[in-house]
Amino acid sequence: MKHVISVSDFVPAALDFFVREAWSHELPYERRQRREPTGKLVTLLFTEASTRTRGSNEEAARLLGLDRYIIAGSEATSLVKNESYSATARMLALQNTSVLVIRTPVEGAPRWLAEMLERYGYDVAIHNAGDGANQHPTQAVLDLVTLQRQFDRISGLRIGIVGDLKNSRTVHSLVQALRLIGEVELVLVSSPEVALQPWYTEGLNVSVSDSLDALTGCDVVYVTRVQRERFASEYDYLRVRGKYVINAAVLERLGPEVKIMHPQPVADGEVAPEIWNHPQVIMDRQAGYGVPARMALLQYSLMDVRTRSAASASPPTEQIVSEESIEERLKQKRAEGQYFTPIAEGTVIDHLPVEAGELIWGILKRVPRGQQGVSLLAAGLRSKRLPSGYKSSVVLEQCFLAPEERATIAFLAPTATFNEFRGGLARKIKVVDADALRGVGTCPNPACVTRLDPEAALHPAFHTVAGGDGQVRCHFCEQHFPKAKLFLT
Ligand code: NCD
Numbered sequence: 001m002k003h004v005i006s007v008s009d010f011v012p013a014a015l016d017f018f019v020r021e022a023w024s025h026e027l028p029y030e031r032r033q034r035r036e037p038t039g040k041l042v043t044l045l046f047t048e049a050s051t052r053t054r055g056s057n058e059e060a061a062r063l064l065g066l067d068r069y070i071i072a073g074s075e076a077t078s079l080v081k082n083e084s085y086s087a088t089a090r091m092l093a094l095q096n097t098s099v100l101v102i103r104t105p106v107e108g109a110p111r112w113l114a115e116m117l118e119r120y121g122y123d124v125a126i127h128n129a130g131d132g133a134n135q136h137p138t139q140a141v142l143d144l145v146t147l148q149r150q151f152d153r154i155s156g157l158r159i160g161i162v163g164d165l166k167n168s169r170t171v172h173s174l175v176q177a178l179r180l181i182g183e184v185e186l187v188l189v190s191s192p193e194v195a196l197q198p199w200y201t202e203g204l205n206v207s208v209s210d211s212l213d214a215l216t217g218c219d220v221v222y223v224t225r226v227q228r229e230r231f232a233s234e235y236d237y238l239r240v241r242g243k244y245v246i247n248a249a250v251l252e253r254l255g256p257e258v259k260i261m262h263p264q265p266v267a268d269g270e271v272a273p274e275i276w277n278h279p280q281v282i283m284d285r286q287a288g289y290g291v292p293a294r295m296a297l298l299q300y301s302l303m304d305v306r307t308r309s310a311a312s313a314s315p316p317t318e319q320i321v322s323e324e325s326i327e328e329r330l331k332q333k334r335a336e337g338q339y340f341t342p343i344a345e346g347t348v349i350d351h352l353p354v355e356a357g358e359l360i361w362g363i364l365k366r367v368p369r370g371q372q373g374v375s376l377l378a379a380g381l382r383s384k385r386l387p388s389g390y391k392s393s394v395v396l397e398q399c400f401l402a403p404e405e406r407a408t409i410a411f412l413a414p415t416a417t418f419n420e421f422r423g424g425l426a427r428k429i430k431v432v433d434a435d436a437l438r439g440v441g442t443c444p445n446p447a448c449v450t451r452l453d454p455e456a457a458l459h460p461a462f463h464t465v466a467g468g469d470g471q472v473r474c475h476f477c478e479q480h481f482p483k484a485k486l487f488l489t
Helices: 012-024 026-030 052-065 085-093 109-120 137-150 169-181 234-239 246-252 283-288 289-302 327-333 352-365 405-410 483-489
Strands: 040-047 066-070 096-102 127-133 159-161 185-191 207-210 220-222 259-261 318-323 346-352 376-381 391-397 417-424 425-432 436-438 460-466 471-474 479-480
Touching: 012 026, 012 137, 012 169, 012 289, 026 052, 026 289, 040 052, 052 066, 052 096, 052 127, 052 289, 066 391, 085 096, 085 109, 096 109, 096 234, 096 289, 109 127, 127 137, 127 346, 137 169, 137 220, 137 283, 137 289, 159 169, 169 405, 259 283, 283 479, 318 327, 327 425, 346 352, 352 376, 352 391, 352 405, 352 483, 405 425, 405 436, 471 483, 479 483
Parallel strands: 040 066, 040 096, 096 127, 159 185, 159 220, 185 207, 220 259
Antiparallel strands: 318 425, 346 391, 346 417, 376 391, 417 425, 436 460, 460 471, 471 479
């Protein structure tokens, strides 16, 4: 892995490596020891505001002897002329960028760009410096460095997180990182409107509250601002702003041991100014670890590890379960006491859960299929195989599906079988490993790169969430949705 796109790509050993490597850069950073020029170029493309992340990446690159090209604000680029992020990134790659550090409101753009540049044959590492409300993985590394430095351990800590947990990318990345480390206790405090999406905390020891009192006994409290720019309306923002303030009185109640962290900026006094220089408030020290953490991450990407990493999930494979003459098949069915009129040429999709049948039927009908015979959806047939005892089947006379269509259907209904009748032969096909959907469906998240970049729009991709009860995860923006929502637009 040469990219740093999302904590969801990390394994525990990688986190451990980054934290340790960051330590090795602390002294050079504090002494401003600059390395010999390397001739390599780091480009910072920041189309959202930043003080700490941009500055610390710049300084990290400078200390490592790297050249820097800094783009602050989309108004400095042709993005304002409606050029796409894809085209912009290709230009930066052409202009010798080795590492592209990108901050953008477009969720999933870093992963999309990493995969797109790999496809085009460019060797550029992407560092996600914050993509909308999704991820901020390099911040998670500096947050872990801060915890480890402060407490000499992370496992066993009771960690409170307060504020806008739904929209804070730093929280999303940090919680996923803590999940990898394990054995931490999380106390989440927020207004219900901005509670953390449950998929981030699966498997973690977590309690949820809307009161600061729940933070009693925490070793550290990580405060975040309400992310005003992510709200659909000012009214929605005003409903939740200013609810949680850590001031001198709260700090005293929490006790003399607790430490207060904040990724900053403090926007609305959520850590009161009266305690900004209190020894228990370590948010500036935390920000200071940004330079060594980013030195470690930049160095790692420049180690010339030419591995492919951003792309995932191989396409599903197909299995031919049986192939026999139609007559043979009929004889067998009759022996089992099943009587139906066979179709001579065409496809029968069988073993669909009833609720998926309707959705699949709707999707199939969107494509004009020329000279078709009968096509019908039979819902509520008895099924021995499906746990509900009922199934749907789709009959498409004179019609054969492309492998991608079968993959889509199997993604929506993994129990589906495809019976093709052609030239007197009956062939039963099953799609295996249909846990990814590529090229079809629309991500319901309006901030997703697949909604905002015309090239990315051609490549939507989704993954089944294991144990997620029919939920899927967008490959790019990482949001979770019910499967059926992918076909609403
Ligand atoms: C955060 C960000 O941009 O996500 N800041 C940072 O990078 N240190 C936090 C925020 O904006 O609230």
